[in-house]
Amino acid sequence: MNQSALSRDGKPVNLVSLAASGAAPVRQVADPASVRRLADVLAAGHFAVTGEIVPPDSADPWDFVARAAPLKGWVDAANVTDAAGARATMCSLAGATLLVQNGIDAVLQMTCRDRNRIALEGDLLGAAALDVRNVLIMTGDDPKGGDQPETKAVHDIDSRALMNIARVMRDDGVLPSGRAIAGRPAVFIGCAEVPSDPKPDWQPKGILAKIEAGARFAQTQFCFDAGIARRWAARLVDAGIAEKLYVLIGIGPIASVKSAVWMRDNLWGTIMPDAVIARLEAATDARAEGVRICAELMQELAEVPGIAGVHLMSPRGAETIAEAVAESGIMTRRGAARAQQIDE
Numbered sequence: 121m122n123q124s125a126l127s128r129d130g131k132p133v134n135l136v137s138l139a140a141s142g143a144a145p146v147r148q149v150a151d152p153a154s155v156r157r158l159a160d161v162l163a164a165g166h167f168a169v170t171g172e173i174v175p176p177d178s179a180d181p182w183d184f185v186a187r188a189a190p191l192k193g194w195v196d197a198a199n200v201t202d203a204a205g206a207r208a209t210m211c212s213l214a215g216a217t218l219l220v221q222n223g224i225d226a227v228l229q230m231t232c233r234d235r236n237r238i239a240l241e242g243d244l245l246g247a248a249a250l251d252v253r254n255v256l257i258m259t260g261d262d263p264k265g266g267d268q269p270e271t272k273a274v275h276d277i278d279s280r281a282l283m284n285i286a287r288v289m290r291d292d293g294v295l296p297s298g299r300a301i302a303g304r305p306a307v308f309i310g311c312a313e314v315p316s317d318p319k320p321d322w323q324p325k326g327i328l329a330k331i332e333a334g335a336r337f338a339q340t341q342f343c344f345d346a347g348i349a350r351r352w353a354a355r356l357v358d359a360g361i362a363e364k365l366y367v368l369i370g371i372g373p374i375a376s377v378k379s380a381v382w383m384r385d386n387l388w389g390t391i392m393p394d395a396v397i398a399r400l401e402a403a404t405d406a407r408a409e410g411v412r413i414c415a416e417l418m419q420e421l422a423e424v425p426g427i428a429g430v431h432l433m434s435p436r437g438a439e440t441i442a443e444a445v446a447e448s449g450i451m452t453r454r455g456a457a458r459a460q461q462i463d464e
């Protein structure tokens with residue numbers, strides 16, 4: 121595999137590895153065996169932490185690296201969005217590849233909005249060839265809400281159909297046409313979910329259908345109400361879903377009151393309690409308060425049966441994600457527990 125790229129001075133170099141936040145990138149490629157894998161973290165029973173990166177409007181890999189660098193060491197994997205908001209960016213497969221080659225496990229987001237099944241199947245094979253193992257399969261935002269509203273959505277297949285295709289490619293080693301695959305894609309399939317405060321007659325039919333299609337982990341929309349997350353997770357446990365699906369609750373460090381209100385009013389499915397907005401309004405430093413709220417939620421959700429982790433989202437705010445994880449102590453406690461096991 122050709123792992124060279126061009127540096128800013130035009131000379132060929134190995135793809136940059138992510139350095140500590142604020143440090144200059146190092147020109148080397150990470151050993152794939154050294155990458156901590158999300159699936160392994162979840163299987164070991166650790167409370168997982170994933171982050172999210174919106175790729176830049178750029179063809180320069182250094183721009184992506186700079187955006188992702190603060191997450192290294194603070195998340196178990198980082199999602200790379202697939203034209204989020206129906207706006208073109210560097211493609212998610214390129215970003216995910218850069219992450220894995222530089223020591224961060226990646227979650228490749230794939231939407232059914234922009235590509236037909238042939239292209240999506242090819243992307244699954246390409247991702248596997250590039251050692252990108254985690255795939256979050258989604259429908260995709262409506263192009264009418266993007267900056268090119270005249271764009272035609274493809275939607276050749278839906279997200280469940282693509283999950284099923286990925287599962288069959290992995291387990292049976294064949295494409296939908298029946299053609300055999302050389303080297304089955306070792307894909308860890310994820311889906312998106314929206315928490316709710318379930319009514320007595322609520323049934324998780326949609327989640328069960330995604331599990332049947334092949335989903336093994338789920339990342340949710342923003343839910344800043346730990347009580348709702350707890351009640352929703354309890355129903356998942358009662359339905360036997362927690363044994364089949366790792367659920368990561370979506371939260372994040374909120375930058376300001378304005379951001380919180382916008383999320384509540386514009387992001388479908390977002391759960392934003394009035395109490396969170398009130399805390400941000402009363403804070404002398406809203407940014408720091410947003411980080412604190414996120415850290416507190418991480419600590420609380422880590423104790424909830426049926427919740428396997430958190431998915432931290434903060435568009436162009438990787439630094440605040442790292443701050444929230446550090447303040448929560450989640451990774452520090454996990455490291456201490458691992459050290460104790462080694463000593464024993």
